[in-house]
Amino acid sequence: MQDKKTYKTTSNRVAVTGMGIISAIGNSVEDNKAALFSYKSGIKPISKILTIHASQIQVGEVSSSNNTLLTQLELTPDTNFTRTALLGLTAVKEALNNAKIIEFDTYKTGLISSTTVGGMDKTEQHLKQYKTSLKSQKYISSHHAGDSTQKIANYIGINDFTTTISTACSSAANAIMLGARLIKSGKLDRVIVGGTDALSKFTINGFKTLMILSDQLCQPFDDNRKGLNLGEGAAYLVLESEFIAKKEKQSILAYVSGYANANDAFHQTASSENGQGAYLAMQKALRIAKIKPEQIDYINAHGTATPNNDLSESVAIKRVFGDQIPNLSSTKANTGHTLAASGAIEAVFSVLALQEQTVFPNLNFKSKMKETMLTPITKIKKTEIKHVLSNSFGFGGNCSTIIFSKK
Numbered sequence: 465m466q467d468k469k470t471y472k473t474t475s476n477r478v479a480v481t482g483m484g485i486i487s488a489i490g491n492s493v494e495d496n497k498a499a500l501f502s503y504k505s506g507i508k509p510i511s512k513i514l515t516i517h518a519s520q521i522q523v524g525e526v527s528s529s530n531n532t533l534l535t536q537l538e539l540t541p542d543t544n545f546t547r548t549a550l551l552g553l554t555a556v557k558e559a560l561n562n563a564k565i566i567e568f569d570t571y572k573t574g575l576i577s578s579t580t581v582g583g584m585d586k587t588e589q590h591l592k593q594y595k596t597s598l599k600s601q602k603y604i605s606s607h608h609a610g611d612s613t614q615k616i617a618n619y620i621g622i623n624d625f626t627t628t629i630s631t632a633c634s635s636a637a638n639a640i641m642l643g644a645r646l647i648k649s650g651k652l653d654r655v656i657v658g659g660t661d662a663l664s665k666f667t668i669n670g671f672k673t674l675m676i677l678s679d680q681l682c683q684p685f686d687d688n689r690k691g692l693n694l695g696e697g698a699a700y701l702v703l704e705s706e707f708i709a710k711k712e713k714q715s716i717l718a719y720v721s722g723y724a725n726a727n728d729a730f731h732q733t734a735s736s737e738n739g740q741g742a743y744l745a746m747q748k749a750l751r752i753a754k755i756k757p758e759q760i761d762y763i764n765a766h767g768t769a770t771p772n773n774d775l776s777e778s779v780a781i782k783r784v785f786g787d788q789i790p791n792l793s794s795t796k797a798n799t800g801h802t803l804a805a806s807g808a809i810e811a812v813f814s815v816l817a818l819q820e821q822t823v824f825p826n827l828n829f830k831s832k833m834k835e836t837m838l839t840p841i842t843k844i845k846k847t848e849i850k851h852v853l854s855n856s857f858g859f860g861g862n863c864s865t866i867i868f869s870k871k
Contacts, residue, residue, distance in 0.1 A: 468572045468624070478644040478720040479709040480868070482563025482702030484555040484658075485812045487799045488524030488695050492558055497816050500798065500824045501844060507681055507693045507800050515665055517672055520679050523663060524695030524800025526551060537619075544602040546583040547696075549612035551805075552660030555698040556616050559656060563702040563714065567621075571653035571708060574625035576643050577613040577700075578635030578659035580804040585664040612660060625652060630804065632858030633766070634725070635659050636699070637807030637866050641723040643703045653708050658700030658808035667803070668694060682769035682801075683828040684794035685778065685840050692768045695800020699808035701815075718815045721851070722753025722867030730861050734772045739780025741863035742766075742855065746784045749853065749865040760790045760867075761849040762823050764814045765840075766857045767794020768801050777855065778836040791847065793840045797827035807856035807864065814852040814868045821849050 485492065488506025489499035499506070506524045510517075533550040534541060537557075545553075556575075560566075583606040590600035605611065613628040625646075629639045636659030643655035671677050671694060678691035709716055726748065728741030735741065750757060766777055781789060795813050802809055813824060826840035850870045857863045 476648045476650065477706035478647050479704050479706050479716045480701050480718045480720065480815055481704050481709050481714040481716060482559045482565065483717065483812050483815060484558030484562060485699040485809060486526055486551055486554050487697035487802065487809055488526060489798050491528060493562065493812065496812065500795070500813065503825060503827065505681065505798050505827055513663055513665055513668070515668055517668060521668065521677050522681065522693050524693060524802070525663060526696055544606045545615060546586045546606050546612065547662035548579055548581055548583060548585060548660050549615045551662060551696065551698040552577060552612050553616050553619055555658065555660065556620060556656060556700045559700040559702050560620065565702065568624070572624045573622055573654040574643070574646060574652045575613065575617045575622045576627055576629065576639040576655060576657045577616060578629040578639045578804045579609050579612055579661055580630055580632055580635060581661045581664050581667055582609040583607040583611055584666050585662045588665050631862045632860065633803055633806055634856040634858035634862045634864040635804035635807065637856035637864035638725060640701065640720065640807065640811060640866055641725060641864060644720045644723055647703055647705050653705055655703045656700050657703055658698065659805040660698035661696055661803045661805045663694060663696040676770045678769065681828050682797050683830070684767035684769040684797055684826055685774050685833060685838055686829050687831040687833045689769045689771060689774060691770050692796070693800040695802040697799060697802045697805050697809055699805060699812045701808065701811055718818050718868045718870060720866065721869040722749040723865065724748030724752060725862065725864045727863065728861040732860055735776035735857060735861065737776065739776040739783065741861045742777055742780035742857060743783045745863040745865040746780065746853065749867050753867045753869065755851060757785050758788055760851050760853045761847065762817055762852045763790050763792040764810050764852060764854040765792055765794045766855040767796055769796065773857065775833065775835055777857065778833060778838040781838065782836055789838065791823040791841050791845060792838070793824055793826035795824055810854050810856070811866060811868070814854045817852050818849055818868060818870050822846055
């Protein structure tokens with residue numbers, strides 16, 4: 465293959481030129497946008513996984529079955545694609561179509577995908593039959609996190625650069641961050657970034673053991689919140705250097721103007737009481753974006769509806785913004801917490817907020833937290849939005865913030 469030249473310029477701003485998404489509230493960007501505007505929640509009693517906890521939890525399941533996704537992607541039923549890979553590939557295809565990219569020969573292009581579940585949705589089904597069943601053995605190689613990334617890359621034809629990130633619930637945000645840095649450094653011209661995760665028994669049982677699942681619809685930032693609702697889905701953004709985007713006359717949906725990652729190393733599964741990791745991530749992202757806190761018009765919060773996260777995040781937000789809290793909401797009450805995919809799903813929602821000049825509502829909120837009295841937006845709000853800050857925080861204190869800007 466002929467070596468490709470990368471186009472490093474003095475500015476190298478990072479543009480978003482395409483988006484794709486599949487979630488509990490829709491199978492495309494347009495479906496998800498319509499659902500957000502109609503206050504739709506995709507969280508329901510679990511139906512696609514057999515579990516003894518079915519009567520006790522509600523989740524955000526993607527409506528399409530694996531067979532439906534296989535058919536749409538023109539894959540044969542005997543493939544060892546996991547649900548994680550199928551969801552990811554569906555979203556990547558939409559993102560590329562949205563960006564009108566049909567070949568990867570001209571510009572150096574990468575794929576940075578993220579997942580926490582990997583192929584567990586299949587391997588947990590076939591574990592007991594591995595020794596005796598050839599049909600089951602084909603899923604052994606699809607278990608690890610990098611398998612879905614490689615399958616997506618092979619399917620669409622990317623071979624310049626691929627890598628997988630798995631930092632729990634901040635994974636997709638870190639994928640976006642790495643993609644932006646590779647473009648700004650001139651290593652790549654275009655990068656497809658995002659994340660994908662499917663629901664699995666292992667995940668459900670793990671979160672059940674942690675006692676942070678809610679038996680009702682989750683209530684982010686509410687004083688009476690009981691815990692999170694798990695979800696599944698995938699979302700990807702196409703990032704390009706501004707030079708390439710303008711050279712190719714691409715429609716620029718937004719810019720990735722700021723990003724940062726910090727780790728408070730406080731606890732394996734809990735955030736610190738003073739939100740130090742979140743505070744540091746937001747502060748550094750603002751510095752990289754070269755904007756002041758008061759210039760943020762909307763915060764798409766991590767907002768999982770667990771007692772720990774929402775208190776820690778709201779304390780961190782107050783530390784950064786003081787008494788001038790921007791419009792704020794969590795969209796996890798729409799989709800459920802999609803783990804590694806959440807940062808990318810919420811990145812799509814953040815770009816939609818910029819495009820539509822709209823703050824999307826925080827569903828199920830009724831009463832303010834006594835400790836911080838933070839009040840999220842609960843109705844569709846039309847307002848001028850130039851900068852959106854999106855938070856994603858993972859287990860182990862891995863905290864990431866991305867800032868999307870209109871210009």
